[in-house]
Amino acid sequence: MTSSIPWLASLRTSILSLLAIAIAVVIGLYLLTDFDGPSTAQTQSPSSVDDGHDDHAGHDHVGHDAANSLELTSQARANLRLQTEPVTVGPYTKYAEVPGMVTPWPGKTHISITSPLTGVINAIHVSRGELIASGSPMFRLRLTHQDLVETQEDFLLQLGQLDVEDREIQRLSAITSSGAVSGKTRLAREYEREKLLAGLRAAKQSMLLHGLTEQQIATIERDRTLIREVIVRAPWVEEDNSLHHEALSQATNRMAGNPEARLASMQPPPLDDHGHTHIDAEFVVSELDVRRGESVTAGQQISQISDFSQLLIEGLAYQRDARLLRQAADTHAEVQATMSGPDGDVEMIGGLNVIYIGNKIETESRSLAFYVGLENEIERDEVRNQKRYVSWRFKPGQRLTLRLPVSRIENSIVVPKDAVAEEGLNRFVFIENGDHFDRVAVEIVARDSVHVAIRNDGQIWPGQQIAVRGAHQLQMEMKNRGGGAIDPHAGHNH
Incomplete structure (x- = not known):
């Protein structure tokens, strides 16, 4: 009985040692699994093992701030009619804008053709809208x-x-x-x-x-x-x-x-x-006042021919613009005019000068008329039935805006107004960066209906390609993709 007691004690010690070793192994495995994460075999899906597919394949985020960068497809660029131009630094001229209208040059544009004597119109050799030269036969x-x-x-x-x-x-x-x-x-x-x-x-x-x-x-x-x-x-x-x-x-x-x-x-x-x-x-037959077989008297107007090569723009200046108008006329400063183009773009007309200022204030509008010379050009020329018909670019009655120079700001970045997007107190432009457009906050120094002057403070640099139209649409697209707060992984399905 006494001899069996040491053997039991030894067996008990061995079992306790083995149990302690097993507990230590289990604890070690648990700790390794908790800190090292799952094994490679567990984290790889069959598809990733087979074809090496990466959810971020094709998206290079190097050099782009995801919160202020927007990737556009070629279709999106076409839909926006997106245009880019290099950033340049130069002077910005501030203009005051007044309404204007293209008018004939009094005593120069229109010429009346009168019957030299009493008779009957036997033949009419011209058509309305036809371009004729001096000495051309008009009536018999x-x-x-x-x-x-x-x-x-x-x-x-x-x-x-x-x-x-x-x-x-x-x-x-x-x-x-x-x-x-x-x-x-x-x-x-x-x-x-x-x-x-x-x-x-x-x-x-x-x-x-x-x-x-x-x-x-x-x-x-x-x-x-x-x-x-x-x-x-x-x-x-x-x-x-x-x-x-x-x-x-x-x-x-x-x-x-x-x-x-x-x-x-x-x-x-x-x-x-x-x-x-x-x-x-050369003249355009602008009016035909008689018909064949009609009896006319001496001195009666039978037609009107017009020379539209030189016209005037009648501007209406108000009291606040009187000083600028006199200054532009005295210094022969360049006056600009803008008009809407066929696709909605603003068409700029430069190289204009004030010809003369009126001497009468309109009683109702309280405006002062002034006149700017306008050189015209033929935009369409067609020959039909051996008769030449032309259409001039500028036509009397067209509405436009005249711009009188006010002041000049040096060392500015001048961009079209459609190149700047607004959101609250912030103003942004979009710089082309590969297949992305990066949004950059800028400070506006001055602006008008055509151009915006941006402070040259290093936010954007000369030579960078900037989106000169569609900035507002780009800003709205960036907000829509972000859902308010910008998600760096927006558009990526993990």
Whole structure:
């Protein structure tokens, strides 16, 4: 009994030791599992083992702040009509804006075509909207003017009397040399011939003023028949912008010739320093006031032609803008104009100057009119049925905005107004960074309806590509994706 007690004690000690070792192993495994996490085999899904797929594959977040960065697809760029331009640093000119409207240039744009005499419109050679040159035929008029008919009759009568006098003078010259007739008789005949020539010159001037041409008058003299129709032509334009008829110039020059010569043989002398010089001019037929077969009277307007190459912009300045207006006119400062383009964009017109300031304040609007010169250009040119039709870029009646310079800010970053997004007190621009656009907060120095001046404080740098339109849509998209607070992993399904 005594000998078995030590053996039991030894067995008990061994069992306790093994139990302590097992407890230690279990505790060690627990601690390793808690701090080291699951094994690699447990964390890998079958799909990741098979194809190596990564939920973040294709998303490079290096260099992008997820809270202020937005990735756009090519379709999104196209839908936004997104445009980028490099950032530049330069001066910003602040402008005061006043309303304006394109108007004709008084006394220069429109020209009235009037009937030179009473008659009936037999033919119309032009169409409304057609572009014609100086001297182009416009109407054919059948004469019913009694004064012109009588003038032609007197002209033919005097031509016949002149023929008689010429033959008589020739006869007297032949017999005077033989002494049969005194020289006094021949001299009386020559005086009578001078009277006839003076009457012919007066009749010719009268027919020219009635609208007949030199060629028509020469035809009357050659064929001894009356003119029944006249052609009304577009007038010629001189260097001083005056209108001129070629027939009148030829008549004036021919009257300066030898009065002894017959009218048919008179030749125009060369033009002197004060002669007429034509310039190339083209007009649009803006109005047609008659129809074929219509009877018209002398002096009645039958058409209107217009030269839209130079127009005016009528601006309306108010009392607060009077000083800026005078300053722009005195210094010949460049005035700008803006108008809405066909796609909603703002179209800028530069290089304008104030021509003159009005002298009347409108009683109702209390505004002062001023006028700015506007050079026009043809935007559409088409030929149909051998007639040329054009459309000018600027048209009277178009509304626009005139911008008078106020002040100048140096060393600014000038961007279009659509390049800046607003949210509360903050202003943002979006810088292109690869396939992302990074939002950058900026400080606005000045702004108008076209441009914004940003302080050059290092937030954005020259040469960076900035979104110049669609900034507001980019800001709204960033807020929508973030759901208010920006989630760095927004758009990624883990």
